[in-house]
Amino acid sequence: MSFKPLGQLASQLKNTPILFIGGKGGVGKTTTAATLAVRFASQGQGTLLISTDPAHSLGDIFSAKLGHSKTALHKYLDVIELNPDIIIDQHFAQVERTISGYTNPEMMPKIQAHLKLSKSAPGAQEAAMLESICKHLVEAIEAGYEHVIFDTAPTGHTLRLLVLPEMMEAWTDGLLTQQRRQAKLKSAADHLGSATSKSQLANPFDKAGKPDRWQQAVEVLTKRKRLFSQAGSLLHDKAKTAVVLVMTADTLPIEETRRATEQLTSAQLRPAAIVVNQLIRPKQSDDFWQQRATRQQKLLGDIEQIFKSYPLYEIYLQQTDIRGFAALEAMTNPE
Numbered sequence: 553m554s555f556k557p558l559g560q561l562a563s564q565l566k567n568t569p570i571l572f573i574g575g576k577g578g579v580g581k582t583t584t585a586a587t588l589a590v591r592f593a594s595q596g597q598g599t600l601l602i603s604t605d606p607a608h609s610l611g612d613i614f615s616a617k618l619g620h621s622k623t624a625l626h627k628y629l630d631v632i633e634l635n636p637d638i639i640i641d642q643h644f645a646q647v648e649r650t651i652s653g654y655t656n657p658e659m660m661p662k663i664q665a666h667l668k669l670s671k672s673a674p675g676a677q678e679a680a681m682l683e684s685i686c687k688h689l690v691e692a693i694e695a696g697y698e699h700v701i702f703d704t705a706p707t708g709h710t711l712r713l714l715v716l717p718e719m720m721e722a723w724t725d726g727l728l729t730q731q732r733r734q735a736k737l738k739s740a741a742d743h744l745g746s747a748t749s750k751s752q753l754a755n756p757f758d759k760a761g762k763p764d765r766w767q768q769a770v771e772v773l774t775k776r777k778r779l780f781s782q783a784g785s786l787l788h789d790k791a792k793t794a795v796v797l798v799m800t801a802d803t804l805p806i807e808e809t810r811r812a813t814e815q816l817t818s819a820q821l822r823p824a825a826i827v828v829n830q831l832i833r834p835k836q837s838d839d840f841w842q843q844r845a846t847r848q849q850k851l852l853g854d855i856e857q858i859f860k861s862y863p864l865y866e867i868y869l870q871q872t873d874i875r876g877f878a879a880l881e882a883m884t885n886p887e
């Protein structure tokens with residue numbers, strides 16, 4: 553069989569700074585992400601491990617209390633569990649600040665009520681999460697981490713998030729064009745009106761010295777566009793980003809992983825490796841386990857065939873859950 557041990561996956565990805573670990577629910581994404589992070593950290597490579605799944609389990613795996621801010625678990629390992637509620641609150645607080653900069657104060661209670669409702673609008677959490685992922689990605693690379701590993705929510709979400717930066721960039725661009733067009737119209741209207749002097753026109757600040765509303769909106773949008781564009785180019789640089797898909801040797805995960813590889817490939821994010829988890833040894837002493845082993849051997853043959861153009865890695869089923877730094881470190885030690 554051509555499945556390699558997980559330690560070799562760490563070697564394959566030794567020089568790849570951004571890693572996304574994806575796959576169906578419960579297949580071992582968090583275990584794989586944490587194992588790689590521990591391996592890099594033990595080698596002295598500065599690593600940031602980020603969970604984007606609202607149902608966090610990094611805290612359980614490290615038996616540590618983690619949160620939305622960075623926790624240092626080792627000299628070379630920091631961990632963050634992104635909290636969608638905090639992200640969305642911060643996102644809307646920023647929107648509110650921008651609006652209050654140019655709105656009649658009497659209007660604010662109505663606007664606040666509207667913003668509160670918008671927090672639970674479909675897609676709002678996803679958009680805020682995507683912006684936060686992009687921000688962490690760009691900042692972590694700038695801060696000099698050798699690896700940023702994202703432990704993601706089940707497949708669909710990962711795929712959607714990874715192709716979104718371009719969409720968000722294009723969308724932000726559209727808004728910017730619109731803002732510029734409106735700013736031009738406004739400036740033309742001001743110019744026609746006798747109340748505006750020439751010097752005021754040249755100055756994008758209003759009488760109170762505050763940047764005017766268009767200027768402010770354009771600044772916010774330009775900043776977001778830059779962020780999405782930076783994140784997008786990091787994500788599509790094969791030397792910088794690798795997607796690793798995790799699966800188990802079962803019929804449904806094989807199908808889902810096949811679809812995921814196709815979708816990712818068409819989004820220019822072809823997976824760099826596939827990990828097959830929960831393997832059992834081919835020879836078992838017990839009848840029940842022998843039958844399972846025989847069936848798994850057949851499925852492993854199918855996996856080798858279907859995914860023959862991908863590097864394949866194996867993780868054996870352990871007797872107990874894998875918990876703590878030392879246990880994770882042992883996962884990549886030669887047997």
Ligand SMILES: Nc1ncnc2c1ncn2[C@@H]1O[C@H](COP(=O)(O)OP(=O)(O)OP(=O)(O)O)[C@@H](O)[C@H]1O
Pocket residue numbers: 575576577578579580581582583584605609704705706829830831867868869870871872873874
């Ligand atoms: N090889 C293994 N041997 C024994 N237990 C394992 C193995 N891989 C994973 N587990 C256990 O299975 C459970 C699910 O694994 P894990 O949390 O890594 O999956 P996941 O894909 O991240 O799940 P989710 O989709 O819920 O985030 C955990 O309790 C984990 O400890």
Ligand SMILES: [Mg+2]
Pocket residue numbers: 581582583605609703704
């Ligand atoms: Mg998980």
